[in-house]
Amino acid sequence: MIKKIKTEVYALSQHLSISPHKARRVIDQIRGRSYEEALMILRFMPYQACYPILKLVSSAAANAISNRHSNKTNLIISKAEVNEGTPGKQFKPRTRLRGRSYLIRRPTCHINIVVKNKSIIDIDCRHSSEEVWDKK
Numbered sequence: 193m194i195k196k197i198k199t200e201v202y203a204l205s206q207h208l209s210i211s212p213h214k215a216r217r218v219i220d221q222i223r224g225r226s227y228e229e230a231l232m233i234l235r236f237m238p239y240q241a242c243y244p245i246l247k248l249v250s251s252a253a254a255n256a257i258s259n260r261h262s263n264k265t266n267l268i269i270s271k272a273e274v275n276e277g278t279p280g281k282q283f284k285p286r287t288r289l290r291g292r293s294y295l296i297r298r299p300t301c302h303i304n305i306v307v308k309n310k311s312i313i314d315i316d317c318r319h320s321s322e323e324v325w326d327k328k
Contacts, residue, residue, distance in 0.1 A: 206302045
């Protein structure tokens with residue numbers, strides 16, 4: 193039996209009141225970068241979606257430190273994805289057309305960020321031909 197070591201740690205945020213298109217614009221800039229570089233990019237980008245994504249990246253790093261005993265300097269954002277959430281719906285009466293009301297949709301999104309340890313990735317690449325077997 194081949195023993196697989198889990199090296200990924202993730203953080204998930206649901207029902208953020210941000211448009212998925214605006215969140216993807218920011219997520220595309222940090223995908224595949226190191227943790228420290230992603231923090232610098234998020235701090236200096238002028239978009240409103242940067243703050244919740246910054247909190248989510250920090251949360252994923254904190255999960256990696258507490259659960260996998262990783263170092264912040266060795267973390268890489270391996271996967272970052274933005275999915276559409278359920279739109280918030282609200283009826284708003286208008287004064288123009290005899291008191292009729294129209295549906296207002298507020299877009300929401302779900303963001304999932306996966307962080308890997310860079311040192312473990314390097315070890316896996318070097319020993320990819322060797323397999324680890326459990327003795328049973």
